[in-house]
Amino acid sequence: MTSLFNNESFIENVMKSINDEYKFIINKFFENIKKEFINKHGFNPNMNVETAVNEIISSIDSPAARLQALFKRKQQQDAIIPELIVKQDEERKQDAINT
Numbered sequence: 001m002t003s004l005f006n007n008e009s010f011i012e013n014v015m016k017s018i019n020d021e022y023k024f025i026i027n028k029f030f031e032n033i034k035k036e037f038i039n040k041h042g043f044n045p046n047m048n049v050e051t052a053v054n055e056i057i058s059s060i061d062s063p064a065a066r067l068q069a070l071f072k073r074k075q076q077q078d079a080i081i082p083e084l085i086v087k088q089d090e091e092r093k094q095d096a097i098n099t
Contacts, residue, residue, distance in 0.1 A: 003034055005052070006044045013049045018057070025060050033059050 001011040026033060036059045
């Protein structure tokens with residue numbers, strides 16, 4: 001958050017106002033959120049805590065952010081599936097050797 005705002009107490013109040021689910025999402029996708037926020041508002045904009053929270057959350061809840069998260073999950077799943085197939089094949093081969 002220090003790359004969005006330069007006031008530590010302001011950042012602390014913003015973080016206190018965000019629920020745990022959104023905090024997790026913010027941590028996971030911070031670079032995207034930061035980029036969108038700075039493009040829209042610049043660094044350290046003159047806004048109150050409630051507005052800052054709403055702007056950060058709106059960037060998470062935007063359709064583009066949801067699509068981006070969906071594609072990222074799909075890519076992760078696509079990477080995991082071949083690993084599982086290879087592991088299962090190795091286990092089957094080992095079972096065949098042991099029997």
